[in-house]
Amino acid sequence: MKKSFLCAVALSVACLAPGSAWAHHGDAGRYNEETVTLKGTVVQLVMVNPHALVVFDVNDGGKTTRWTAELGGPQQLIKQYGWSPTTIKSGIGITLIGRVVKSGDPYMNLTERAQITLTDSGKEIYRTANYGQPVEPAK
Numbered sequence: 734m735k736k737s738f739l740c741a742v743a744l745s746v747a748c749l750a751p752g753s754a755w756a757h758h759g760d761a762g763r764y765n766e767e768t769v770t771l772k773g774t775v776v777q778l779v780m781v782n783p784h785a786l787v788v789f790d791v792n793d794g795g796k797t798t799r800w801t802a803e804l805g806g807p808q809q810l811i812k813q814y815g816w817s818p819t820t821i822k823s824g825i826g827i828t829l830i831g832r833v834v835k836s837g838d839p840y841m842n843l844t845e846r847a848q849i850t851l852t853d854s855g856k857e858i859y860r861t862a863n864y865g866q867p868v869e870p871a872k
Contacts, residue, residue: 764832764842766868771841772828772852773800778821780807784844787821787829791839800839802829804859814859826852830864 773789776799787802810816821827831847834840843849846866849859 762835764834766832768830768846769833769841770828770830771800772826775821775823775825775827777823778818780810780816780818782806785810785816787827787843787849789827789829798839800841802831802841802843804843810859816858820858821849828852 771789771791773791776788776790777786779786779788783806785804785807787804789800789802790797791800804810805813807816810820814820828850829841829843829847830849831841831843832845834842843859843861845861846863846868847859847861848857848864850857
């Protein structure tokens, strides 16, 4: 009985471990390597785990598109950058530099080689450690 129980537990753990790792690290190749610059108006800052999100509207030639930008976790933003849920308020203009998803959907990754500035003042409020660095060649 003990042996069957231990086998069942071991099998359960073995099945869950790869799924968890894939779920969090499954974005390899999902984003274009080159960064783009977008200017928009903040709709909402969402401070949730595992990644905080900035929802913003971009007006391009009279057409408004709602974008979502993925950042690191809220704890990282609080500790590293001094952010709070009111750091980016609805209605302010921001300029974001980051990588967009290859599918063409309005979704941006700001977890690496990224920057956010307040459009009106030019004040930088977010910059990853590797911002401005070239794309690393594939191995």
